[in-house]
Amino acid sequence: MSQAAFTHALLDPDRSEPEGLSDGFGAPAGRRFSVYRNNVTVALIDAMAAGFPAVVKLLGEENFRNIAREYARAHPPQSPLMVLYGADFADFLAGFAPLERYGYLPDVARLEYALRESYHAADAAPVAPDRLAELPPETLAEARLTLAPTLRLLCSPWPALSIWRFNMQDGAPKPEAAAEDVLIARKEYDPAPHLLGPGAAAFIAACQQGARLREAAEAAGEGLDLGAVLGLLLETGSIVDVLHENSP
Amino acid sequence: MLDQTRPLPALPGVGYKPQHYAEILADASPVGWLEIHAENYMGAGGRPLAQLRALSERFPMSVHGVGLSIGGEGPLDPDHLARLRTLCDWLDPASFSEHLAWSTHESAFLNDLLPLPYNSQTLARVAEHVEQVQDVLGRQMLLENPSSYLAFDDSEMSETDFLREVSARTGCGLLLDVNNVFVSATNLGYSPQGYIDAFPLEKVGEIHLGGHDEEEDDAGRPLLIDSHGREVVDPVWALLGHTLARSGPRPLLIEWDNDVPDWPTLRAETLRAARALEVVPA
Numbered sequence: 244m245s246q247a248a249f250t251h252a253l254l255d256p257d258r259s260e261p262e263g264l265s266d267g268f269g270a271p272a273g274r275r276f277s278v279y280r281n282n283v284t285v286a287l288i289d290a291m292a293a294g295f296p297a298v299v300k301l302l303g304e305e306n307f308r309n310i311a312r313e314y315a316r317a318h319p320p321q322s323p324l325m326v327l328y329g330a331d332f333a334d335f336l337a338g339f340a341p342l343e344r345y346g347y348l349p350d351v352a353r354l355e356y357a358l359r360e361s362y363h364a365a366d367a368a369p370v371a372p373d374r375l376a377e378l379p380p381e382t383l384a385e386a387r388l389t390l391a392p393t394l395r396l397l398c399s400p401w402p403a404l405s406i407w408r409f410n411m412q413d414g415a416p417k418p419e420a421a422a423e424d425v426l427i428a429r430k431e432y433d434p435a436p437h438l439l440g441p442g443a444a445a446f447i448a449a450c451q452q453g454a455r456l457r458e459a460a461e462a463a464g465e466g467l468d469l470g471a472v473l474g475l476l477l478e479t480g481s482i483v484d485v486l487h488e489n490s491p
Numbered sequence: 492m493l494d495q496t497r498p499l500p501a502l503p504g505v506g507y508k509p510q511h512y513a514e515i516l517a518d519a520s521p522v523g524w525l526e527i528h529a530e531n532y533m534g535a536g537g538r539p540l541a542q543l544r545a546l547s548e549r550f551p552m553s554v555h556g557v558g559l560s561i562g563g564e565g566p567l568d569p570d571h572l573a574r575l576r577t578l579c580d581w582l583d584p585a586s587f588s589e590h591l592a593w594s595t596h597e598s599a600f601l602n603d604l605l606p607l608p609y610n611s612q613t614l615a616r617v618a619e620h621v622e623q624v625q626d627v628l629g630r631q632m633l634l635e636n637p638s639s640y641l642a643f644d645d646s647e648m649s650e651t652d653f654l655r656e657v658s659a660r661t662g663c664g665l666l667l668d669v670n671n672v673f674v675s676a677t678n679l680g681y682s683p684q685g686y687i688d689a690f691p692l693e694k695v696g697e698i699h700l701g702g703h704d705e706e707e708d709d710a711g712r713p714l715l716i717d718s719h720g721r722e723v724v725d726p727v728w729a730l731l732g733h734t735l736a737r738s739g740p741r742p743l744l745i746e747w748d749n750d751v752p753d754w755p756t757l758r759a760e761t762l763r764a765a766r767a768l769e770v771v772p773a
Contacts (some may be wrong), residue, residue, distance in 0.1 A: 244608075244643065244644075244645065245564070246563065246564045246593060246596050246605075246607075247596060247597075249596075249605065250596040250597075250599065250601065253601060253605075254599075263643060263644045263645060264641045264642070264643060264644070265641065265642045265643075265644060266641060266642070266679075266708060266709075266710070266712075267641070267642045267678060267679030267680050267681075268679075268680055268710070268712070270709075270710065272640075272641040272642075273708065273709040274708060274709050275640045275641040275678075275708055275709075275714065276640075276641060278640040278714070278716060279603060279605060279606075279640065282603045283601050283602060283603045286602045286603060287602055290602070319599040319600065319601060320599070320600040320601075320602060321598050321599070321600065322558075322568075322570070322571070322600055323530050323557070323558025323559070323560075323568075323571055323594070323595070323600050323602075324530055324533055324534075324558075324574075325530060325531075325600075325602060326530070326531060326533075326534060327534075362534075362537050362538070363534030363535060363536070363537050363539070364534070364535055364536060364537060365535035365536040366536035366537065366540075366541075392535070392536075393537075429537070432537055432538035432541060433538075
């Protein structure tokens with residue numbers, strides 16, 4: 244009996260159990276094979292439920308488990324790093340016809356996955372809080388920021404962060420229709436999402452790509468509150484280095 | 492290769508869970524070492540690695556892999572081997588162990604420890620994989636006996652003979668899971684004491700203990716499920732006593748991976764393990 248046959252029967256409940264297996268007492272294995280089938284399926288669904296708690300709340304436990312079962316069968320993990328399983332779950336939800344009316348779900352899943360990625364991302368020591376203030380304005384304008392590898396950005400046409408908060412935090416207000424840009428930043432070891440003002444996501448993305456502060460601010464457009472976004476980056480320990488002409 | 496068949500202390504250990512971090516650092520007694528699942532510590536950074544660094548300064552560590560698929564028909568995943576090497580290089584654990592099982596088919600990781608038949612073909616493949624792991628890691632590994640729910644028509648030898656031969660061919664040590672012995676023996680209708688008596692106990696570098704659930708198969712026979720979700724049952728403690736009387740003291744791990752209890756409940760299990768070790772002549 245090949246492991247291919249075993250695997251196909253594990254992932255497809257409509258297939259009968261593979262040949263060549265017995266119960267140890269001379270009879271066919273029967274439902275003993277289902278122990279493995281059940282272990283595999285339940286462990287994958289449990290991992291998904293642990294990784295997407297807000298999506299669980301939004302869908303309800305039973306609906307979530309049914310959808311996660313379909314996802315797990317169609318997209319089994321591609322590596323033993325279960326802590327990062329579910330990378331394409333948001334895309335799966337977006338293409339899942341019965342959920343078409345819940346357009347915000349994929350972005351809530353993206354937010355949760357970004358939090359998980361940030362949690363496991365590499366450590367990087369932040370610069371001192373006064374590091375930017377020390378520079379003359381003309382030097383600062385031409386400087387480039389090295390941002391922490393723990394940062395993630397999400398630009399959603401939905402109030403993805405407000406929906407996430409409403410489901411995950413006691414006393415969070417009811418979400419109102421709005422597009423939301425979100426920064427996930429990790430202060431020490433705890434990632435948290437932050438709502439961004441106009442242009443801030445474009446500014447941060449440009450910085451991540453190596454733009455000078457002046458160029459990043461131009462890319463962000465007129466609505467950008469530069470002081471607010473730099474303050475947020477400093478406060479969350481997200482600036483790892485400041486490179487400028489007088490850098491050592 | 493260094494003989495690391497018994498590098499961990501012959502004391503109780505626990506499978507480390509992050510929710511017990513503060514209590515373990517405050518007072519872990521009688522726990523003398525900790526085991527981690529390798530795959531949970533393969534991220535680039537963050538709290539998991541920070542906790543692991545701090546714990547490793549205080550405790551001998553055991554790295555227990557659950558994703559290498561040593562019993563797989565296909566080749567070992569070179570990326571995963573490299574990740575294991577990175578972890579073992581920086582942590583320098585007292586022990587590395589993996590399972591006599593498979594979990595990956597082609598690119599799909601099935602997140603379970605799946606069974607294989609025991610015959611000359613699978614023996615050659617498993618021995619080759621174990622050698623490869625030991626070469627890449629530059630250390631001896633321990634190979635663990637699985638829990639079984641079914642048997643293969645194309646098995647030609649017993650599990651104990653299979654493990655003895657893998658160890659003889661590769662120089663690997665063995666990890667004896669006494670609960671798995673009890674589960675498999677009950678499910679497949681053989682004597683758990685007979686299994687222990689046939690096991691090459693001199694190769695055992697670590698013993699696992701865990702809880703199981705009890706169900707029934709189609710014929711109404713007991714079907715035990717290796718769930719790691721509750722206390723170790725009395726017959727398994729008795730089988731441990733039978734084992735230790737023959738093997739002498741060994742590092743004893745309490746595995747509790749699902750429905751993880753609070754620290755006092757888990758510690759009570761480790762106290763029972765300590766008592767089991769106390770009555771064994773060294």
